[in-house]
Amino acid sequence: GQNIDQPTEMTATEGAIVQINCTYQTSGFNGLFWYQQHAGEAPTFLSYNVLDGLEEKGRFSSFLSRSKGYSYLLLKELQMKDSASYLCATTSGTYKYIFGTGTRLKVLA
Amino acid sequence: DSGVTQTPKHLITATGQRVTLRCSPRSGDLSVYWYQQSLDQGLQFLIQYYNGEERAKGNILERFSAQQFPDLHSELNLSSLELGDSALYFCASSARLGGAELFFGEGSRLTVL
Numbered sequence: 001g002q003n004i005d006q007p008t009e010m011t012a013t014e015g016a017i018v019q020i021n022c023t024y025q026t027s028g029f030n031g032l033f034w035y036q037q038h039a040g041e042a043p044t045f046l047s048y049n050v051l052d053g054l055e056e057k058g059r060f061s062s063f064l065s066r067s068k069g070y071s072y073l074l075l076k077e078l079q080m081k082d083s084a085s086y087l088c089a090t091t092s093g094t095y096k097y098i099f100g101t102g103t104r105l106k107v108l109a
Numbered sequence: 110d111s112g113v114t115q116t117p118k119h120l121i122t123a124t125g126q127r128v129t130l131r132c133s134p135r136s137g138d139l140s141v142y143w144y145q146q147s148l149d150q151g152l153q154f155l156i157q158y159y160n161g162e163e164r165a166k167g168n169i170l171e172r173f174s175a176q177q178f179p180d181l182h183s184e185l186n187l188s189s190l191e192l193g194d195s196a197l198y199f200c201a202s203s204a205r206l207g208g209a210e211l212f213f214g215e216g217s218r219l220t221v222l
Contacts, residue, residue, distance in 0.1 A: 033210070043213050044111075044213070045210040087151070095159075097207075098154055098167075099154070
């Protein structure tokens with residue numbers, strides 16, 4: 001089966017850097033995704049990693065280590081609008097697209 | 110706008126009733142996923158279709174069923190509704206199986222009284 005763990009809540013200050021960790025277990029690994037979800041809204045795609053290493057996209061970067069079953073999302077120059085839930089997700093050989101419970105990030109002024 | 114359309118946006122009904130939620134995927138996307146999100150909870154995977162065929166199933170209750178039609182739209186049927194079924198139901202689509210970004214609709218908020 002698939003299992004994903006990520007912290008429930010994190011708090012950071014505007015302008016700072018925050019790292020949100022995700023550990024996963026899955027058979028037939030087919031990629032690790034990060035999504036952002038504002039309260040009451042639909043999730044939106046942030047990043048995708050299928051190979052080990054760091055993927056950078058503007059203020060957001062995502063890292064993957066397949067051997068450790070570990071990923072993180074790095075958010076730089078935090079803004080108030082970054083206050084949201086960040087969802088880690090994996091896909092497997094059975095095509096199940098499973099999400100973690102999400103990390104609620106609060107950005108303080 | 111993700112290009113995924115879900116109807117209705119809001120639905121209020123009573124216990125024991127049956128409802129149908131509808132989803133139109135992005136143009137060209139063959140894969141449709143259904144998720145349930147209860148208040149302050151994560152996204153629970155229900156079921157996935159690809160080009161009309163069921164490809165993966167999550168912890169979907171027997172009271173729930175779904176299908177994807179030849180025009181690729183999908184419907185999620187929820188029957189014998191219980192209070193605990195109150196949730197936001199999201200549909201998402203992607204261009205291919207596995208390893209693809211999901212595009213989510215705005216969700217259907219179901220309230221069971």
